[in-house]
Amino acid sequence: MIDRDQVLHVAKLARLELSEAEITNMSGELSAILEHVERIGQLDLEGVEPTSHVVPLENVLRPDEPRPSWPRERTLAEAPDPAGDAYRVPSPQA
Amino acid sequence: MSDWRERYEAVIGLEVHVQLRTRTKMFCGCEPSFGDEPNLHTCPVCLAHPGALPVVNEKAVGFALAIALALGCEIAPRSIFHRKNYFYPDIPKGYQISQYDIPLATAGSLGDVRVHRVHLEEDTAKMIHVGESGRIQASTESLVDFNRAGTPLVEIVTEPDLSGPAEARAWAQLLRETVRQTGASDVSMEEGSLRCDANVSLRPAGSKALGTKTELKNMNSFRFLERGIAAELERQAAVLDAGGQIDQETLHFDPVDGSITSLRSKEYAHDYRYLPEPDLVPLAPTDEMIAAAGASLGELPADRERRYTEHGLTEAAARQLAFDPELAAEVDGILAADPGLEPRLVANWILNDLTAARRQLSKPDATVGPTDHVYLLGALAAKELSHQAARQVLDELVENGGVPAEIVERLGLGGAEDSSELEAIVEQALAENAEAAEKVRAGKAGAVGPIVGAVMKATKGRADGG
Amino acid sequence: MTPDPRQLRSLTVAGGLEELRSGRLDAADWFGAYASAPDDLGAFLWRAETPAGPAGEGELAGAPIAIKDIFCTDGITTTAGSRILEGHRPVFTATAVERLTQAGARVVGKTNMDEFAMGSSNENSAFGPVQNPWDRGRVPGGSSGGSAAAVAGGLAAAALGTDTGGSIRQPASLCGIVGLKPTYGAISRSGMIAFASSLDQCGPLTRDVTDAAILLRAMEGRDPCDSTSVGLGGSVELPARTDLSGLRFGVAADFSASAEGVEPGVAAVFDRSVEAIRELGGEIVDVALPHADHGLSAYYVIAPAEASANLARFDGVRYGLRAEGAADLTEMYERTRAQGFGPEVKRRIMLGTYALSAGYYDAYYGRALRVRTKIADDLARAFEAVDFLVTPTSPTVAFEIGAKAADPLAMYLSDYFTVPMSLAGTPAISIPAGLAEPPGGGPELPVGLQIAAPAFAESRLLDAAFALESALGFAPLEVAA
Numbered sequence A: 001m002i003d004r005d006q007v008l009h010v011a012k013l014a015r016l017e018l019s020e021a022e023i024t025n026m027s028g029e030l031s032a033i034l035e036h037v038e039r040i041g042q043l044d045l046e047g048v049e050p051t052s053h054v055v056p057l058e059n060v061l062r063p064d065e066p067r068p069s070w071p072r073e074r075t076l077a078e079a080p081d082p083a084g085d086a087y088r089v090p091s092p093q094a
Numbered sequence B: 001m002s003d004w005r006e007r008y009e010a011v012i013g014l015e016v017h018v019q020l021r022t023r024t025k026m027f028c029g030c031e032p033s034f035g036d037e038p039n040l041h042t043c044p045v046c047l048a049h050p051g052a053l054p055v056v057n058e059k060a061v062g063f064a065l066a067i068a069l070a071l072g073c074e075i076a077p078r079s080i081f082h083r084k085n086y087f088y089p090d091i092p093k094g095y096q097i098s099q100y101d102i103p104l105a106t107a108g109s110l111g112d113v114r115v116h117r118v119h120l121e122e123d124t125a126k127m128i129h130v131g132e133s134g135r136i137q138a139s140t141e142s143l144v145d146f147n148r149a150g151t152p153l154v155e156i157v158t159e160p161d162l163s164g165p166a167e168a169r170a171w172a173q174l175l176r177e178t179v180r181q182t183g184a185s186d187v188s189m190e191e192g193s194l195r196c197d198a199n200v201s202l203r204p205a206g207s208k209a210l211g212t213k214t215e216l217k218n219m220n221s222f223r224f225l226e227r228g229i230a231a232e233l234e235r236q237a238a239v240l241d242a243g244g245q246i247d248q249e250t251l252h253f254d255p256v257d258g259s260i261t262s263l264r265s266k267e268y269a270h271d272y273r274y275l276p277e278p279d280l281v282p283l284a285p286t287d288e289m290i291a292a293a294g295a296s297l298g299e300l301p302a303d304r305e306r307r308y309t310e311h312g313l314t315e316a317a318a319r320q321l322a323f324d325p326e327l328a329a330e331v332d333g334i335l336a337a338d339p340g341l342e343p344r345l346v347a348n349w350i351l352n353d354l355t356a357a358r359r360q361l362s363k364p365d366a367t368v369g370p371t372d373h374v375y376l377l378g379a380l381a382a383k384e385l386s387h388q389a390a391r392q393v394l395d396e397l398v399e400n401g402g403v404p405a406e407i408v409e410r411l412g413l414g415g416a417e418d419s420s421e422l423e424a425i426v427e428q429a430l431a432e433n434a435e436a437a438e439k440v441r442a443g444k445a446g447a448v449g450p451i452v453g454a455v456m457k458a459t460k461g462r463a464d465g466g
Numbered sequence C: 001m002t003p004d005p006r007q008l009r010s011l012t013v014a015g016g017l018e019e020l021r022s023g024r025l026d027a028a029d030w031f032g033a034y035a036s037a038p039d040d041l042g043a044f045l046w047r048a049e050t051p052a053g054p055a056g057e058g059e060l061a062g063a064p065i066a067i068k069d070i071f072c073t074d075g076i077t078t079t080a081g082s083r084i085l086e087g088h089r090p091v092f093t094a095t096a097v098e099r100l101t102q103a104g105a106r107v108v109g110k111t112n113m114d115e116f117a118m119g120s121s122n123e124n125s126a127f128g129p130v131q132n133p134w135d136r137g138r139v140p141g142g143s144s145g146g147s148a149a150a151v152a153g154g155l156a157a158a159a160l161g162t163d164t165g166g167s168i169r170q171p172a173s174l175c176g177i178v179g180l181k182p183t184y185g186a187i188s189r190s191g192m193i194a195f196a197s198s199l200d201q202c203g204p205l206t207r208d209v210t211d212a213a214i215l216l217r218a219m220e221g222r223d224p225c226d227s228t229s230v231g232l233g234g235s236v237e238l239p240a241r242t243d244l245s246g247l248r249f250g251v252a253a254d255f256s257a258s259a260e261g262v263e264p265g266v267a268a269v270f271d272r273s274v275e276a277i278r279e280l281g282g283e284i285v286d287v288a289l290p291h292a293d294h295g296l297s298a299y300y301v302i303a304p305a306e307a308s309a310n311l312a313r314f315d316g317v318r319y320g321l322r323a324e325g326a327a328d329l330t331e332m333y334e335r336t337r338a339q340g341f342g343p344e345v346k347r348r349i350m351l352g353t354y355a356l357s358a359g360y361y362d363a364y365y366g367r368a369l370r371v372r373t374k375i376a377d378d379l380a381r382a383f384e385a386v387d388f389l390v391t392p393t394s395p396t397v398a399f400e401i402g403a404k405a406a407d408p409l410a411m412y413l414s415d416y417f418t419v420p421m422s423l424a425g426t427p428a429i430s431i432p433a434g435l436a437e438p439p440g441g442g443p444e445l446p447v448g449l450q451i452a453a454p455a456f457a458e459s460r461l462l463d464a465a466f467a468l469e470s471a472l473g474f475a476p477l478e479v480a481a
């Protein structure tokens, strides 16, 4: 079960503003999904190595050779709130 | 309030971030920038555009390995990258690619401080807080410059083995010299290529338990590192003395007024939700990679310091030479040319006389060959030259170069070979200064001045006063 | 003489290229037939009016191909079906798209999709649903729903999709076309907007198996921009096999037509497909996949966990949507993401954030990674005994729009058969195997057969699929006027 307080805590971590209705729905939906997911709790996984990746690769490295950066006018053009040469954001502690 | 040292022991660990001197960033081909116009050194990868993927910079791995080896660490046979999740405008992906449970290297030491781990990660962007004071608390908006974002960093974390502000400063300086010698970084605190955070706590004297620690940030010089830690220790002692508790928090040291403030609310910041970085594959340094990283190291400062101490140098001289590979090379060159010389005298000659000569004559790059030094040091040891005369020759060598024996000849500094000649001079001096001689004979050693002065005048300084 | 556009819109890529080579078809007409066809399925989010350049000389010269809107295209709006990227013009092009266009393919448009590839019905697009061309009241599947509908509905000769847990195979099944999810690492992910990076894999949606091979051949390869790309070493050959003799096909009793939730019509088509394999000389072998049943559980922890990190970059700072009027930074983040993400994306971000958060990591994420190991081991063991595994692709035929929209868990079950191969990183293809009446009655709808193979065995997989495709003789949907 994931209750209202947990929903709010996780939403805060994930930087998501939720409406009252979303909070209520989320609690029920996440609980249902987690209940299904928790069936893996029954498996005996003692000594099983975790698999976070399936590619059989190691040491994929790039030579330290510069290549041109992107034109600023092009990258900054995508910004929702450019300010001169920079990206503007509201103050972290207004 | 009396000194906290009477009641508490300080337990200090350092977390040091070193910017690597690569030509490109950690995960993209942009050139790192220092002081260029904002946002010129960016691309989809370091701006975290959708779909952009990181690729590890080979040179950064090499530099990190060199640092790890210089710190005597064990290299992990297979380390992985993790995502460290948190939201802040200086971290474009919403996570920093760093290393977590399996870092590049562990279990090293430098001097008598154990190194817990050494790992690779990426730097953040720069933020400028716009507002009346330029400080974050008073700003209304901030501007982000991603030029620095993604610059390769090596993070070095020590065990809490440091016991005071001065020790922390001295160790940090040793670390800087060690890293500098690997060539992996410019290690400039002023320019931010070396950054030091300190984990600071106090415990009752004699106790083994660890107290609650605080993390002290933003000490951008060795002096501030020492002062910041000292100030924080004072603060903690006052809290504990008053029966209070230390909060685990991140603190900001203001070097201007010496104040310490809580940096930002860490209410949620502790939950970084680390997960293995699926965009990168494991790092498994090969023997070749490790050998290549080790090849460039040479003798490291801590080893050099130990060697000189064993050779009888004072601690101060040994450390000074440990930190200055070029002066150390001059000392070693002289000792190689004449192994019979006393290392302590050679070190003093280089550290005091040669450096002073270079400084006074404004010839910082003047070179004097080892055999020239051997000649002068030999003449000194044999008392063929007074110290003052040897120094005169050295000055001439620094100023104009030349052959020491010829300089001695030219300046008429030749040794007082015939002791009977000297005896005659002394006899005469005693006779001319009968009053002083009488006092000396009566036990007043301080009265010897006029007699010596006369002798020196007569011998043009060739006689050794000692 | 102008050829019949409906006929041009029915051509396979290989067929069209052959017509071009013989001079019977002009590349401009081929492209024009698609460009002028009305998109009444909602399959596209952007369409090209004219080709971006000359057809050129490459292997795909002149082939009109649609691209899922999850692939970045330099200067062309790319949204991944999300409001948060509305109007975003990428500054670079995905490697997979680059390789196709370098081979001469011409982009006819960017296809609609479930937001950030999260969904199995295409109803999660911020820009409206996509209709299944077989029945306009039904979903095309997802998340590559627009790509599947475009190919099935005669709006592109072939399309590019992505598959994280079934997002190529399931819509291919529901739309009666071929969908191939290659081995993880076969095709570069660079420029593909990430959902779950350790699972995401790009692949073709095509009218037949040969076209899947042609597109795979053009796109596979190691890419220096993707550390996890391996490529297939140029090993992809065009399929030619006509029988299946000497090949062993594994069927896992409890991970097959008899599994819970499999519609009777789907089960019947699967049983007939198994018969067809036998008739072609293939051997059917019982195999055990004891952990496959837990695939969805592992998947619905791992994929959201990675997604929660992958979607953190959508923060209103450097591109995309920014909520207006926020008082401070935190409010800006929270409102931007609240306004920019749809319900399913929020749900998965929440799920993934929860699964990684302090105190829950071991119980959820840690365990899921171990289940992933068990599932990969199951498949590896099975492939010691057989050459291929076969399952239904989807437990159901295309369902009605809205039918599962209120029940996320029911929707997740669409990926039941496709998820294990995603977790193991092994290749799998869905080919149309027959038609079945939907549970509530109505016109018959396509049913796909999933064939899975060991990692990097794409050529063998395509060969077997090709032989079976000819034997099954599925009749594609006729292109509407």
Ligand SMILES: [Mg+2]
Pocket (backbone or CB within 6 Å): B017, B098, B121, B155
């Ligand atoms: Mg760090």
Ligand SMILES: [Zn+2]
Pocket (backbone or CB within 6 Å): B025, B028, B029, B030, B041, B042, B043, B044, B045, B046, B047, B150
């Ligand atoms: Zn860059």
